[in-house]
Amino acid sequence: MKKIFYKEWDIASQTYWMILAVLAVISAVAGFAVLHMEHSGHWVTGMSNQIVWGTPHVFAVFLIVAASGALNVASIASVFNKKAYKPLAPLSALLAVALLIGGLLILVLDLGRPERLMVAMTTYNFKSIFAWNILLYNGFIAIVAFYLWTILDRKMNRFYKAAGVAAFVWRLILTTGTGSIFGFLVARQGYDAAILAPWFIIMSFGFGLAIYMLVLSDFFRLSDRPLGDSVMFRLKNLLGVFVAASLLLTLMYHMTNLYGTENHAFEAFILRDGGIYTALFWIGEILIGGLLPLAIVFHPSLGKSRSWIYAAAIMVIIGGIATIYVIIIGGQAFPMAMFPGKTVIASGFYDGINGLASTYSPSLAEALLGIGGGVRMLKILPMSMADEVADPHSAS
Amino acid sequence: MKTTDQTDHKRRDFLKTGVAASAVTLAPGIVMHTAEAAPRDKAVDSSVRWGMLVDTFKCASGCDSCVQACNEENGLEAYSMPEGADPEKWDQQRPKWMRNVTLKDNLSGRISNLPLMCQHCENPPCADVCPTGASFRRADGIVMVDRHTCIGCRYCMMACPYKARSFIHENVDIKPELAPRGKGCVESCNFCVHRLDDGETSTACQDACPENAIIFGDLNDPNSEVSKALAEYPSVQIRADLRLNTGVRYSGI
Amino acid sequence: MSKSIEQKSVKFAVFLAVLVSMLMISTAYAGKNWRAEGNSKASQMAQNAEMCVRDTDFMRRNHMELIQHDRDVTVRQGVRTLDGSLKGCVTCHANKQESGEYVPVTAMSGPGGSQFCASCHVYTSVSLDCFQCHSTVPTE
Numbered sequence: 194m195k196k197i198f199y200k201e202w203d204i205a206s207q208t209y210w211m212i213l214a215v216l217a218v219i220s221a222v223a224g225f226a227v228l229h230m231e232h233s234g235h236w237v238t239g240m241s242n243q244i245v246w247g248t249p250h251v252f253a254v255f256l257i258v259a260a261s262g263a264l265n266v267a268s269i270a271s272v273f274n275k276k277a278y279k280p281l282a283p284l285s286a287l288l289a290v291a292l293l294i295g296g297l298l299i300l301v302l303d304l305g306r307p308e309r310l311m312v313a314m315t316t317y318n319f320k321s322i323f324a325w326n327i328l329l330y331n332g333f334i335a336i337v338a339f340y341l342w343t344i345l346d347r348k349m350n351r352f353y354k355a356a357g358v359a360a361f362v363w364r365l366i367l368t369t370g371t372g373s374i375f376g377f378l379v380a381r382q383g384y385d386a387a388i389l390a391p392w393f394i395i396m397s398f399g400f401g402l403a404i405y406m407l408v409l410s411d412f413f414r415l416s417d418r419p420l421g422d423s424v425m426f427r428l429k430n431l432l433g434v435f436v437a438a439s440l441l442l443t444l445m446y447h448m449t450n451l452y453g454t455e456n457h458a459f460e461a462f463i464l465r466d467g468g469i470y471t472a473l474f475w476i477g478e479i480l481i482g483g484l485l486p487l488a489i490v491f492h493p494s495l496g497k498s499r500s501w502i503y504a505a506a507i508m509v510i511i512g513g514i515a516t517i518y519v520i521i522i523g524g525q526a527f528p529m530a531m532f533p534g535k536t537v538i539a540s541g542f543y544d545g546i547n548g549l550a551s552t553y554s555p556s557l558a559e560a561l562l563g564i565g566g567g568v569r570m571l572k573i574l575p576m577s578m579a580d581e582v583a584d585p586h587s588a589s
Numbered sequence: 590m591k592t593t594d595q596t597d598h599k600r601r602d603f604l605k606t607g608v609a610a611s612a613v614t615l616a617p618g619i620v621m622h623t624a625e626a627a628p629r630d631k632a633v634d635s636s637v638r639w640g641m642l643v644d645t646f647k648c649a650s651g652c653d654s655c656v657q658a659c660n661e662e663n664g665l666e667a668y669s670m671p672e673g674a675d676p677e678k679w680d681q682q683r684p685k686w687m688r689n690v691t692l693k694d695n696l697s698g699r700i701s702n703l704p705l706m707c708q709h710c711e712n713p714p715c716a717d718v719c720p721t722g723a724s725f726r727r728a729d730g731i732v733m734v735d736r737h738t739c740i741g742c743r744y745c746m747m748a749c750p751y752k753a754r755s756f757i758h759e760n761v762d763i764k765p766e767l768a769p770r771g772k773g774c775v776e777s778c779n780f781c782v783h784r785l786d787d788g789e790t791s792t793a794c795q796d797a798c799p800e801n802a803i804i805f806g807d808l809n810d811p812n813s814e815v816s817k818a819l820a821e822y823p824s825v826q827i828r829a830d831l832r833l834n835t836g837v838r839y840s841g842i
Numbered sequence: 843m844s845k846s847i848e849q850k851s852v853k854f855a856v857f858l859a860v861l862v863s864m865l866m867i868s869t870a871y872a873g874k875n876w877r878a879e880g881n882s883k884a885s886q887m888a889q890n891a892e893m894c895v896r897d898t899d900f901m902r903r904n905h906m907e908l909i910q911h912d913r914d915v916t917v918r919q920g921v922r923t924l925d926g927s928l929k930g931c932v933t934c935h936a937n938k939q940e941s942g943e944y945v946p947v948t949a950m951s952g953p954g955g956s957q958f959c960a961s962c963h964v965y966t967s968v969s970l971d972c973f974q975c976h977s978t979v980p981t982e
Contacts, residue, residue, distance in 0.1 A: 234772045236671055243682035245756065300806040305741015305756060305773030312738050318722035323744050327720065379831055380714060380750035529752060531705075531827055533842070534695055541656060541688030544752065545682060551681070553713070564773040632919035727920065735917045736975060764977040771975035786920045 208415060221423045233331040235305065243543050244525050249303040253346045255400065256296030257330070257371055257391055262401015263365035264289040264337065265368060266428075267344075268364075271357025277427070281409070286341045286360075288405055290334055297330055322373045329367045336360050337422045368394045375520065382459040383524025388449065396513065397437035401510035402428065422499070429502045433490040434508060440483045443516075455530075462527045462550065463519065470523035470524035482512010526550040595759030628788055638730035638836065639780050640709070640808035641792075642818050645841035647802035648702040650691065655704050658797030659687040662781060664765025671759055686778040687794060692842065700840050704794065704803070707732055707753040707778040708827060709779050709836030715745035715754065724775070730808070730836050739774040745777060750828045753777050779804070808836065855856035888934045905931075909972075928972055933961070933980040946978035 207238065230237055240247035266285035266289070270278035301307055317324045340356040343349040372393030380383040406428050413420040450456040461476055486505035488495075495501040528545020537544045543551060619632075653746045660666045663686060670679050687706040693699070713732045715789075723739040726732045746754045752778040761771050767783045770776055781792040795803040808814035824838040845903040855865045888894070896908070912926030920977075935958040936944045946950065948970065956964065959978075963970045 231672065234759040235756065236674055236679065236682050239678070241758070242684065242755045243681045243752075245743045284649075300742075305743070305775070306739065307741075309738070309740045312721050316721045316738060318716075318719055320717050321720045321722075321744075323718060323720040337724050374744075377718070378714075378748050380748055381696075383711065514677070527746070529750065531751065532692055535692040535842075536695055537690055538693045538700070539689070539691035541653065541690070541704075542685045542752065544690055554620065554678075630921060630923040632915075632921055725918065728919065729920070735914075737913055737917065762977070764973070764975060766981040768978060769975040769977070774975075782920065786922050803903075 205370065231305075231307065231486065237556060239553055240363045240553045241551075241553070244522060244553040246521055246525065247553065248555040249299050251518045251521050252522065253296045253303070253401040253512065254371065254374075256292050256299070258368060258517070259400035259404050259513070260289050260296060260397075261333070261368045261371075262397035262399065263292055263405050264360060264364050265431075266405055267340070268357065268361040268478050271340075272361045278422075280352050280425070283341060283344055284409060284412075285405060286337050286344070288408060289401070290337050290460060291403065293330060293333060297393075311508060319490025324369060326367075326370045326374065329363070329370045333363055333367050335358075336363050344519055357498055358454050364397075365394060368397045369493040372452055374434075375524070380525055380529060381527075382456055382530055383463070383520065383527055385450070386446065388442065388446050389520075392439070392446060395435065395438045395442050396516065399432065399439050399509055400513040400522075401430050402435060403513070406432065406506045407503065407510075410499070425499060425502055426497075432506065432509065433487055434489075436487050440479070440487070443478065443483070443501040444507075458530070458548070467523060467526070467550065470519050470526065474523075477512055478519055480512075481508050483514055486512070488556050509566035522553055526553060601649045604788075628731060629786060633727055633731075635728045636809060638783065638808045640730065640806070640815055640836040641780075641795075641838070642804045642822075642824060642838045643703055644802045644813050644818075645701045645703045645838065646802070646823070647800040648704065649800055649802075650700070652702075653689050654797040654799055655794035655803065656685075656687050656689060657696040658793040659706075659778070661723060662772055662793035663764065663768040664761075664770070665739040667763040668761055682758040684757060684776060686753075686755065686776070697725040703839055703842060705753070705827075706794075706837070707749075708751050708833070709778075709780065711834035711836070713833065714750065714831075718748040720744065728780075729785075731782055731785075732777075732836075733779040733782065734775050734777065736770065736774045736776070741775065743775060747839065750775075750831055750833070751774065752794050886938070887896065893936065894934075895930070928976050929981070936978075936980050944974075944979035948973050948978050 238247060264279055264285055267282035267426075269275050270282045301310055304310070313324075313327060317327075319325070334527050336356070339352075339361050340360045343353040343356045369390045372390035375384040376389035401583055406425070409428075410420060412427070433459040447460060463470055465471060467474070486508045489501050489508075490496050491503075527550055528548065531544065536548065537546050538547055545551070596665075610721045665684055665686060668794075670676065687704055688707050690703055692701050692703070694701075709726075709730055709732045711726075711730070712724055713724070716722075716726055717730065719725075720742065721738045723735045723737075724732075725735060741756065743756055746756060754775050756775050757770060757772050759772060764771075768776075768779075780799060784791065784793075790806060792803070794803045794804050804815045804818050806813035808816060808819075810816060811820075819838060822840045824840040826833070826835045826838060826842065843971075898902075901908075909928060909931070910926075911922035913928070915921050915924060918934040932947055936947050937954050937957065938944055939953050945954055945957055949951050949957045950960045950964055955961075959970060959973075964967075964969070
């Protein structure tokens with residue numbers, strides 16, 4: 194086996210600055226969106242007292258879930274001893290941290306009082322899964338940073354295996370915690386399900402890997418480095434397995450709900466009558482995020498085409514955002530069942546009058562905040578990736 | 590701005606004298622009960638649990654006196670719609686501590702009205718999920734938000750089974766004297782805690798109800814009006830399946 | 843050769859000393875000026891009272907801790923008669939105009955100039971969070 198060479202990302206400096214400039218502009222726009230929201234208050238967003246968490250949370254949860262998934266490739270190398278993946282590990286770890294920071298940034302900037310972040314960091318209510326998540330996120334960044342150190346520094350190589358296992362276990366706990374943010378909510382029919390935790394873990398595998406594949410192929414293409422088919426084929430097969438598993442858990446979640454009469458109204462809302470949520474579920478979550486990429490990666494000829502694999506990864510990401518949207522916004526739009534056997538026919542506070550769902554339309558400001566968070570995490574990459582990218586020759 | 594504050598204050602003074610007068614004229618039981626409330630300089634303790642019974646048989650359709658009184662007492666409407674806001678969306682963003690709900694039974698078609706607000710659970714889900722502990726249950730059973738440590742994450746609003754909490758989406762122009770509030774925090778009904786701390790034993794909604802459908806008092810005192818009523822009439826908790834042991838009970842739904 | 847270096851460094855030291863002392867003087871002067879303007883003038887009520895809830899030196903340095911401690915006791919335990927009551931601060935330290943209307947304690951300009959809270963907090967550029975929710979004029 195050839196020796197692994199890590200070399201800086203040697204793209205033309207013009208291209209580099211172009212990418213940086215585009216990312217900076219988008220970040221600046223997001224920055225203005227944040228200032229606008231903080232100055233005026235949340236009324237400029239589409240979020241209300243009926244739909245409490247909106248688009249920023251969709252993007253934030255997606256990025257956080259994807260972050261732990263992006264670590265997969267590194268874990269396969271270190272925990273499961275697959276040597277072929279080892280050169281791909283540093284990018285994987287770095288991407289994981291970047292995605293997580295992007296997601297957290299959105300969450301923090303969407304707070305009603307973001308300047309009180311210090312309070313959240315210093316006063317903990319340990320009964321709150323949210324408080325645990327703050328510890329999990331910070332711990333993740335620290336552990337993955339240490340892991341990266343053990344990969345890149347020969348002197349630290351003896352801790353490589355231990356750090357890899359720690360990071361892998363931590364990321365499983367982290368996604369469990371993220372899923373539990375919703376799984377623990379007894380109040381709402383769409384949440385309150387233990388299956389949300391494993392479902393989030395499976396989703397994280399898929400989302401993270403898809404993002405990783407896009408970043409990997411883009412980086413290599415821009416710097417004219419050869420990326421062997423075998424790497425991409427291994428990764429796309431893995432992606433297919435994750436997407437299939439995710440579909441299975443989606444099926445399980447809805448089947449369990451459909452079995453109990455109590456949840457029929459909620460299921461009818463998501464699967465049949467929910468308008469935008471139903472459309473996002475069937476077209477976004479099931480078709481674009483599930484069946485189509487699955488068909489592509491396992492298709493005898495399409496599955497061998499690099500551009501189709503690339504498209505499949507993009508589909509998984511689009512489908513993933515749709516999935517999180519349906520879970521978070523759809524779960525809130527469905528009126529809470531406070532009075533079983535009765536219909537609310539009038540209310541001073543939109544309690545689902547005649548079973549009507551809450552309305553929500555995201556405003557420009559919050560969408561920009563969400564997208565900006567996504568870009569922020571990418572912006573970190575080209576700058577700090579400057580001295581470590583796997584040399585593709587060694588991968589084969 | 591100024592006038593609103595002053596009117597509010599005059600009205601409060603009037604209410605205070607009203608309570609004092611009633612304490613003199615009513616039966617000795619009521620006077621004793623008034624004395625039980627923690628005076629201003631004593632810490633509250635769990636010997637008292639504040640609670641409420643709503644008699645929905647008396648709650649009249651189309652009446653919103655309790656909601657109006659709540660809004661006025663806590664200064665919830667002391668501002669106007671921001672310029673450029675969409676009225677429909679703005680209405681969904683307005684804070685409501687208390688609202689009227691009209692229900693129709695799916696089988697019988699029977700109509701019932703009730704006011705819905707924070708149910709002051711013994712095991713409040715909002716306090717469980719709050720990352721900073723800003724959402725908490727006071728020793729005397731009142732569930733409230735410590736706005737000094739609330740970071741505005743709205744997780745409590747996701748967790749509340751009664752949709753009883755509101756987030757303040759806009760700048761508050763007039764700072765209310767009794768319930769200081771401002772942009773970016775979550776808030777909800779606190780059983781008019783400023784009155785209780787002052788030794789009063791009624792809430793604004795109870796005082797405002799023309800039908801006396803709201804009975805408020807100490808659930809731990811068997812002689813309180815609310816305890817007696819609860820012992821006499823059948824009542825339910827909303828979402829009793831969650832076993833939160835709510836401080837607000839309803840009869841007739 | 844070495845002498846000239848020495849001379850240069852002496853010159854530089856003198857220059858530095860002058861610069862530093864000028865800075866110090868100007869800072870001190872700014873402080874003096876701030877007091878001379880009468881910005882910290884207490885309201886009539888505060889002047890009539892013997893002293894604040896603690897002595898003035900203590901309050902200047904520690905009022906924030908007192909207020910923060912007592913605010914937690916008030917919110918969490920319902921005790922409303924504490925020294926660190928923000929309402930108490932405002933009641934005593936707000937100035938009244940001739941028209942009878944109060945000037946907000948956070949006013950930086952306008953009648954009577956910079957007011958009690960604003961004068962120090964602006965000067966030290968410490969942000970003041972209390973009055974995003976609390977009233978800046980007495981409500982009694």
